[in-house]
Every structure is written in structure tokens, then in C-alpha cells.
Amino acid sequence: MIRFMLAIIRRDLLLVARQPAEMINPLVFFVLVIALFPLGISPEASLLSQTAAGVIWVAAMLATLLSLELLFKLDHDDGSLEQLLLAPYPCWSLVLAKVFVHWLVSGLPLILISPLIATMLFLPSHAVPALMLSLLIGTPTLSLLGAIGAALVTGVRGGGMLLTLLILPLYVPVIIFGASSVAAAAQGMPIDGYMALLAAMFVFALMITPWAAGSALKL
């Protein structure tokens, strides 16, 4: 089964490598959204640094949502999803492999570019490690939860909007704790509690979502 998962990971990475736009677009979207906030609200450093934590987290969530729709859609459209589901391996392993690639392609670049973003929004530099850690724990959770939504709307017309509607209520706790942890770090307060809760949410999502998304795919 590990070889099955590795094969899927390799295949999906190959597909992304052939179309680098899939990887670049969410990243550019992330940076653009971040750039819009100072333009739309106020370029004042004091105001931006207070809201930076939340803005970065909301932008990360939106960027993840953007790339989620394609998670299963491309495979569904050309029929390979059906064949993969027929394979003698549990459905959740397929989901887990695909979510891992999705995170590598959309979540990891966000984490790597976040120090630059933090500078743009005047987030204090001592909060940047907390930002990166919260994104490191949080973005896989977002990918996992998003997989459920993507699986449910596979093959449904107008699925993109519906996906957003379905997933956002589930994202709310992750965003709340992610943004609060960075805001707390910016004020110099300890972040252990927030990180522990984020990690708990990640583990919970890891346990439940592959199974739930697998059942949804089989519908």
C-alpha cells in the first residue's frame, strides 16, 4: 500500500510539474490578496501590524480553497479516478496521497514565503517563527478538511462555489486558533496552548478526513 501511495504521489507531482501554473497561481493569489489589504484599508504600519496575523491566515485559507477544486476534478474528468478507486487498496490511502501532494504544492510555498509577507504587513519579526509554525500545522489541516468538500462536489455542476460554502464552516476553528496564535506571539505571549490545539485539530483531521473523503468519492 505504501508503494501505491508513493506511486500516486509521484504521478501527481509529475502532473503538477508539467503544468507549473497549478503551483504558481495559488502563490501569486496569496501575495496579491495580501497586497490588496494595505491598498484597500490603510498603509499605516500600526494598523497593519495589528491585523497582519488574521489577514495572512485568511489569505492562506483563500489560496488553499482556490486550488482545492482541482484536487479530484481532473482525475474525475478523464475517468482515472474511477480506476484508482477500483484498485485493491483502501480509499483513504488514495485521499491521503493526493492531499499530501496538494499540501506540498499549495501549502508549503505559502509557509516558505510567509516571512516575506510578514515584512509587507509589518508583522513584528519575533512573531514570524510562530507564523511559520502555525501555518506548518494549519495548512495540512486545511488541505485535509478541504479534501472532504472536494470529494463531495466532484462531478457536481457549479462545484467551486458550493465547495467554498461547505468547507468554510469547518475552517473556522483552524483560522481562529491560527490567527490568535500569531497575534499572541506578536504581543510576546506564550503560544503553546494555541499550537497544541492546532496540532490536535490536525491529528483529528488526519484520522477522520481520509475516510470521510474516501466514502464521498465512492458516491
Added chain:
Amino acid sequence: MTQSIWRMPRWFHQMGSPKWFYDFGGILQPWFAVAALVLLTWGAVWGLAFAPADYQQGNSFRIMYVHVPAAILSQSIFLGMAVAGAIGLVWKMKVAFMVARSCIAIGATFTALALLTGAIWGKPTWGAYWVWDARLTSTLVLFFLYAGVMALNQAISERQTAGKATAILAIVGTINIPIIKYSVEWWNTLHQSSSFTLTEKPSMPADMYLPLLLTVLGSYCLFALVVLIRTRAQILQTQSGASWLVQHRDITGA
């Protein structure tokens, strides 16, 4: 082999039969209607007009008799919807999916009612229509979950698949219910903690919480009534060609 702890009693499988559910539901329906009418009227009149005024809040607390039943029902209905969906998925019962589908609209209505009456109550009591504390935010999330379930149900055209997809979504969304319920204990919230629980004596005097009990029970009866009507309507819609329905006295008028 056949004797296992998971063998369900006969009535469980009987409820899964559309004909049986339709007929039994038809017998129960008027009783729930009467019960809902009596309990809700009695509770509402007693609570809104005759219960003693609160020493702190005066008469504005009376909206509790609308707000609390709506809030309790909004959470119970989501749980009920998830349970019905789970039964449908495990035992592959069409009727269970129909019941789950019937719960969506009424649950969303109760949630909206709870949020609105809460805002109206909040203004004189806290000075604000809305605060982003844990309980209000998680109840708002519950409303969005209902909206998501409703949207997913309408988006999938094939009925059976729609039932299964909404069941999965409802089960996943159930994680929000303990968050709402225990939010007042886990976080420092503005919202007060529970006025009564199942196990302890309530802290309110009897002539304040009895009307509340009546309105809560009445709301449950109203919910049961609505679910019965809607599920029986779905049975009529989907089983319209079935032989038992064609000869049924509701159709032939005999």
C-alpha cells in the same frame, strides 16, 4: 451467526419500510399536532404573560421562552439529521435519508430564530446586538453548516446520491455541536451558562422554568410534526408508482 449484538429490533427495520412509515406516521401526526399546539400555547402564554419578571432584566428576559427552545432544537436537529444520515448509510434505508432531508429546513429556521432572538435579547441586556464570543460564533457556524447541507442536497440531482452526500456532510459537521454546547464552559464568554441541565435542579424558580420546559417540549413536538409531514410527502413523491400507494385510501379517496 445471526445472533449478534448489532441485530436491531423488528420495529427498527419496520420504520425503514416506506409503507409502514407512511401509515404509522399518519397515525402519529395528529397527536403531535395537538401536543405541539397545546404545549406551545400554554408555555408561551404562561411564560410571556404570566411568569414573574426577572429581578435583573425585568420583562426583557421573556424572550428566553423563544430563544432557548430555538437554540436547543437547532442543535438537537443537527444531531438527529446526522444520526438519520448515519442510519441511512449503514443500513441503506431510503426512509432514513428522507428523514434527514426533512430536518434541514426546520433546523436552519430554528438556528436563524435563535440567532435573531438572541440579538434582540442582547441589545437591552449586554448593550450589543452581536459579540464574537464562542457560543454565538459557533452557532453562526452551525447556521452555515445547515446552509451547506441544504446547498449540497439541491446540487446533486440523483436523489440517492444526494442523500448519501448530505449524510456524510452532516456527520462531519457534528463536531461543531459539542463545541457549541461546551463553549460556555471552555471559554470566557459573554453568553450565560446553561439554565438547566438534565441532572441538576435548575437555579430558576419553578414558575419561571416550567413554562420554559413546556415550550421546549412543544417545540420538539412541532419538529416531530414537521418531519413527519415532510417525510411522508417525500414518500408520496418518490414512491408514486408503487402498488401499495396506488391502492392507498389517501390516493383513491375511499
